[in-house]
Amino acid sequence: MTVRFKGKAPSRRAFLKGTLASTAGMVAGAGAASAATPDPLITQKQEWAMGLGDGVDATPYGLPIQYEGDVIRRNVEWLTADTISSINFSPIHALDGTITPQGCAFERHHSGAIDLKKEDYRLMINGMVDQELVFSYEDLERFPRVNKTFFLECAANTGMEWAGAQLNGAQFTHGMIHNMEYTGVSLRTLLEEAGVKPEGKWVYVEGADASSNGRSIPIEKALDDCIIAFKANGEALRKEHGYPARLVVPGWEGNMWVKWIRRIEITDQAIESREETSKYTDTLEDGTSRKWTWVMDAKSVVTSPSPQSPIKHGHGPLVITGLAWSGRGAITRVDVSKDGGKTWETARLANPGQPMALTRFYLDTQWAGEEMLLQSRAVDETGYVQPTKAMLRETRGENSIYHNNCIQTWWVKADGEAENVEVS
Amino acid sequence: MTVRFKGKAPSRRAFLKGTLASTAGMVAGAGAASAATPDPLITQKQEWAMGLGDGVDATPYGLPIQYEGDVIRRNVEWLTADTISSINFSPIHALDGTITPQGCAFERHHSGAIDLKKEDYRLMINGMVDQELVFSYEDLERFPRVNKTFFLECAANTGMEWAGAQLNGAQFTHGMIHNMEYTGVSLRTLLEEAGVKPEGKWVYVEGADASSNGRSIPIEKALDDCIIAFKANGEALRKEHGYPARLVVPGWEGNMWVKWIRRIEITDQAIESREETSKYTDTLEDGTSRKWTWVMDAKSVVTSPSPQSPIKHGHGPLVITGLAWSGRGAITRVDVSKDGGKTWETARLANPGQPMALTRFYLDTQWAGEEMLLQSRAVDETGYVQPTKAMLRETRGENSIYHNNCIQTWWVKADGEAENVEVS
Numbered sequence: 001m002t003v004r005f006k007g008k009a010p011s012r013r014a015f016l017k018g019t020l021a022s023t024a025g026m027v028a029g030a031g032a033a034s035a036a037t038p039d040p041l042i043t044q045k046q047e048w049a050m051g052l053g054d055g056v057d058a059t060p061y062g063l064p065i066q067y068e069g070d071v072i073r074r075n076v077e078w079l080t081a082d083t084i085s086s087i088n089f090s091p092i093h094a095l096d097g098t099i100t101p102q103g104c105a106f107e108r109h110h111s112g113a114i115d116l117k118k119e120d121y122r123l124m125i126n127g128m129v130d131q132e133l134v135f136s137y138e139d140l141e142r143f144p145r146v147n148k149t150f151f152l153e154c155a156a157n158t159g160m161e162w163a164g165a166q167l168n169g170a171q172f173t174h175g176m177i178h179n180m181e182y183t184g185v186s187l188r189t190l191l192e193e194a195g196v197k198p199e200g201k202w203v204y205v206e207g208a209d210a211s212s213n214g215r216s217i218p219i220e221k222a223l224d225d226c227i228i229a230f231k232a233n234g235e236a237l238r239k240e241h242g243y244p245a246r247l248v249v250p251g252w253e254g255n256m257w258v259k260w261i262r263r264i265e266i267t268d269q270a271i272e273s274r275e276e277t278s279k280y281t282d283t284l285e286d287g288t289s290r291k292w293t294w295v296m297d298a299k300s301v302v303t304s305p306s307p308q309s310p311i312k313h314g315h316g317p318l319v320i321t322g323l324a325w326s327g328r329g330a331i332t333r334v335d336v337s338k339d340g341g342k343t344w345e346t347a348r349l350a351n352p353g354q355p356m357a358l359t360r361f362y363l364d365t366q367w368a369g370e371e372m373l374l375q376s377r378a379v380d381e382t383g384y385v386q387p388t389k390a391m392l393r394e395t396r397g398e399n400s401i402y403h404n405n406c407i408q409t410w411w412v413k414a415d416g417e418a419e420n421v422e423v424s
Numbered sequence: 425m426t427v428r429f430k431g432k433a434p435s436r437r438a439f440l441k442g443t444l445a446s447t448a449g450m451v452a453g454a455g456a457a458s459a460a461t462p463d464p465l466i467t468q469k470q471e472w473a474m475g476l477g478d479g480v481d482a483t484p485y486g487l488p489i490q491y492e493g494d495v496i497r498r499n500v501e502w503l504t505a506d507t508i509s510s511i512n513f514s515p516i517h518a519l520d521g522t523i524t525p526q527g528c529a530f531e532r533h534h535s536g537a538i539d540l541k542k543e544d545y546r547l548m549i550n551g552m553v554d555q556e557l558v559f560s561y562e563d564l565e566r567f568p569r570v571n572k573t574f575f576l577e578c579a580a581n582t583g584m585e586w587a588g589a590q591l592n593g594a595q596f597t598h599g600m601i602h603n604m605e606y607t608g609v610s611l612r613t614l615l616e617e618a619g620v621k622p623e624g625k626w627v628y629v630e631g632a633d634a635s636s637n638g639r640s641i642p643i644e645k646a647l648d649d650c651i652i653a654f655k656a657n658g659e660a661l662r663k664e665h666g667y668p669a670r671l672v673v674p675g676w677e678g679n680m681w682v683k684w685i686r687r688i689e690i691t692d693q694a695i696e697s698r699e700e701t702s703k704y705t706d707t708l709e710d711g712t713s714r715k716w717t718w719v720m721d722a723k724s725v726v727t728s729p730s731p732q733s734p735i736k737h738g739h740g741p742l743v744i745t746g747l748a749w750s751g752r753g754a755i756t757r758v759d760v761s762k763d764g765g766k767t768w769e770t771a772r773l774a775n776p777g778q779p780m781a782l783t784r785f786y787l788d789t790q791w792a793g794e795e796m797l798l799q800s801r802a803v804d805e806t807g808y809v810q811p812t813k814a815m816l817r818e819t820r821g822e823n824s825i826y827h828n829n830c831i832q833t834w835w836v837k838a839d840g841e842a843e844n845v846e847v848s
Binding site: 046048049050051052053054055056057058059060061062063064065067068071072073074075082083084086087088094095096097098099100101102103104107108109111112113114115116117118120138139141142143144145146147148181182183208209210212231233234235236238239240243260312313316317318319321348350351360362364 | 470472473474475476477478479480481482483484485486487488489491492495496497498499506507508510511512518519520521522523524525526527528531532533535536537538539540541542544562563565566567568569570571572605606607632633634636655657658659660662663664667684736737740741742743745772774775784786788
């Protein structure tokens with residue numbers, strides 16, 4: 001496969017001259033206009049410019065326009081026994097930038113999304129503290145607040161790929177993720193209010209839903225950057241994201257970000273709950289499992305082109321874009337390969353990487369219809385480089401579920417369609 | 425009026441001991457628990473923990489939970505002749521952080537929000553260019569993209585206040601604003617594609633709606649930081665924000681951020697359109713008007729407590745919060761006064777100010793039920809200090825509409841309710 005973009009890219013105007021003439025047309029007076037077919041849109045009556053649109057009373061709370069009706073969360077029926085314990089994947093193939101709107105942000109429940117009013121909400125801190133406390137929602141609002149943007153990634157994101165290329169689309173292979181600006185109270189503030197005793201080495205956090213989804217977190221992390229969040233992207237958390245309050249555990253697996261958080265018990269050891277023994281452990285090549293692999297290692301994926309976002313335009317300029325993230329800090333570099341990892345080009349980061357938040361990357365390139373084996377490879381501020389699937393399988397085998405941060409490959413064909421494949 | 429917070433704030437635990445006992449209760453075993461009334465929520469059956477919640481199929485695209493049904497855009501009937509030329513204000517009194525969700529982000533139209541499909545969308549660049557061009561939506565997606573977060577403020581925001589304290593609520597006095605992460609193509613990129621001739625000194629931009637809402641912009645600004653945006657907060661622009669593409673003019677008045685942008689004409693002088701002569705000019709004290717006051721000067725407002733967000737909890741810890749912004753760069757400091765501007769305390773910025781984007785500030789303080797005349801005062805990186813209303817009136821009089829960036833005053837009463845007032 002030939003790698004394009006070896007030298008200076010052809011002028012984009014050359015591309016426009018070549019392709020726009022037949023689709024949109026040059027306007028009168030332009031040099032190349034004599035060859036252009038008149039644009040039917042310019043000669044026809046444009047109804048949107050001939051009348052009045054909607055008044056502001058139409059949308060007290062707006063939704064996406066009807067033409068974006070496919071940009072929604074989707075689940076995969078065979079993945080779980082029931083929708084109350086299932087996954088709704090973010091449509092990352094159709095998004096850009098870094099913020100995930102709450103309306104289409106990944107959700108996963110263990111016993112369904114519960115309906116919990118602010119006035120019924122309580123948060124208890126108990127166990128090894130000087131003063132056990134119960135906070136109402138209103139109490140939480142009286143403590144100093146923090147604002148931070150973080151990604152949440154489910155430990156099972158990309159988990160189906162351990163056994164080989166399976167689901168055909170970035171939404172399904174990498175969509176158990178979202179990135180929001182959180183507002184809330186530092187967990188440290190609340191723990192200091194209660195006073196953690198010297199023997200308190202862990203916190204056990206649980207939610208108000210029937211599953212309770214209890215998890216143990218080392219006290220060092222609890223006192224570092226965790227947040228009891230009540231707002232995301234400026235407004236109240238959505239029901240499916242833990243309204244009225246959830247735990248934010250920056251950089252760590254999503255299952256620990258307990259929703260509808262109701263209790264924080266300070267203990268001297270981990271609880272070893274169901275969620276940290278039978279689940280959220282990593283099966284290894286030798287058949288044993290390892291637990292407490294909380295941090296989400298550096299990872300990336302090309303979101304477009306991808307199976308759900310094929311190249312529909314002609315040859316010439318092509319924007320390759322995707323997302324990168326790391327639970328260990330900021331993304332410092334993303335490389336893109338068009339030939340399955342043989343050669344790499346360094347992508348452009350839209351903005352400098354932020355710690356434990358999604359980073360958008362772009363490769364502005366040219367495409368002449370050649371097949372591509374598209375990959376992206378993230379590097380974070382610790383120097384960690386995203387591994388290949390083969391490298392991960394050496395220790396992890398093929399029977400794991402969690403923590404698959406391997407390099408993803410999309411096979412882009414001559415017609416612009418893309419498919420999830422493995423390269424060896 | 426006494427200014428509180430003169431020394432070290434009382435321990436928040438002392439506050440919790442004093443007030444939680446009667447509302448939420450201390451848990452068993454705690455030192456103060458003997459005096460606590462058992463929390464009915466802890467002894468009653470909690471239905472949300474006893475059954476299953478919603479499955480993920482319930483919300484392919486989610487909306488806020490029913491209990492947040494009042495956090496919506498609102499219009500003011502008497503402001504305009506018809507809703508198609510009216511304003512829907514952001515509920516900033518109920519938001520936190522800095523991102524404004526699209527669903528409740530301020531909208532203003534001149535002839536209603538139009539329905540324009542991507543396949544019908546065209547953007548023309550004509551006039552003093554080497555090559556006039558027409559882009560389809562798909563063409564725009566083939567150019568290198570940028571991602572930036574900016575505030576948009578309507579020039580008329582706070583405009584009703586020229587004549588005195590009027591509308592009672594931050595949503596109505598300051599809600600013609602939103603702050604989003606935009607993805608799109610730099611306008612400079614497109615202008616360079618067309619090739620601006622040396623005599624081209626202005627661009628005239630117009631939208632595809634019936635009003636066309638044409639505005640002239642100096643070529644220096646057009647080549648600086650303007651964006652043809654197609655996504656906001658990660659997803660497609662909403663219909664009411666200009667789907668499928670709008671102009672972003674960082675720091676400049678919202679009317680110039682033309683929605684459904686269809687044409688950019690390069691000219692040697694300003695067009696002097698209706699929108700820049702009969703509207704969007706500033707009436708002065710002497711009865712004359714000045715035009716081309718494009719930049720939105722530094723401004724801030726306390727969003728809570730405020731008339732729509734009264735203090736409902738008891739005395740003790742209180743979080744005062746608000747927003748600050750400047751069209752000339754980053755916010756560097758916000759001061760808060762509780763006594764109508766006699767004395768000031770420096771607020772805490774949630775994060776370092778970003779150029780031409782909303783900045784969230786907090787003042788973590790104590791309240792013992794005293795009346796307050798709450799104000800906030802923004803300072804930007806140029807050293808500009810937000811003025812009082814009296815200072816603005818010296819040159820502008822009381823008959824202006826636009827560009828009122830005065831310091832706002834909320835009178836907080838002993839019962840925690842707040843009212844829009846003026847101080848002299």
